Amino acid sequence: SPAEMILWLSVMAASSPCHGGCAEVDSMTEAVAGQGFLLGCISCKKREEVPARTTVDWHFKPLQEDKFRHIFHYNHPTADILHEDFAERLRWQGTLNTDVQVGAVYIHNVTFNDSGTYRCTFHRTLFLVPEAPCSSNCVSCPPANRELVSVVSEILMYVLIVVLQLWLIVVLVYCYRKIWDEHEAREEKKAQKAQEASVVF
Incomplete structure (x- = not known):
């Protein structure tokens, strides 16, 4: 019977080429005549x-x-049916605000004449707010010049490297002198003991 007739509906999705988007739909989908x-x-x-x-x-x-x-x-909030074959049979089932991301449409009482390919197209306009110039009343100011920050950071990095190397040299010299002084003290004690031993004999 016509109510049990299986129809083939192919769905395509498209978005404006200037906007990145994800569009995922199933193609070649079955529908039953007389149903939604x-x-x-x-x-x-x-x-x-x-x-x-x-x-x-x-x-x-x-x-x-x-x-x-x-x-x-x-x-x-306006949904317009533009073709008489679908008059009073299409209902919006997508996002209910101006920033639409789901563009689904429900067809009532599917007929054999509804078989074919459906194409969905999104037209999205992005509103990018420019940064306001900084003034004395600014709550948050734009970041400083990146080039200047980069130069200052590089100079500070080199200064820090030089300071750390000098500190390392000072530590090495201090440790060497301390070790050398202990060595001299041991040698002096040995010489003193040897001299005392020779006097006794």
Whole structure:
């Protein structure tokens, strides 16, 4: 019967080439006529702390056709069904804010005419806030000039190396003199004992 007919739906995911993203969906997915079906699509940002605004578009290419049809557009909070074949049958199941990362759409009452390829496309705009110049009222100021910091660090490193080498030389000289003094004291005691022994005999 038509309600038990198995349909083949192929899902594609795409993200804007200028933004890094992760898009993972299953292709060649089975759906049953007369039932509902979830079209999954994910596009993740690399840096969660950067605010963004994202819109999602779904396109559909029926079997035996070469062109995609624009069937759905989501721009929070508005979800628009753009093709009459899917009128009142598509429902947004993705992220419910402006920074969309899950672009899933649910199809109600799947029919044989829904067989084909579905393409999901993310359009993401990142809002990068420039660093404000430092003033007397700044809570946190931009870091110092990196080149100057690098030069100062290198100079301090060489000074520290020279100081440690000089300290090592001083320690070696001190230890050598102490050992030499003890050796001289032992030799002097031996000579003194030898002289006392010769006087006795």
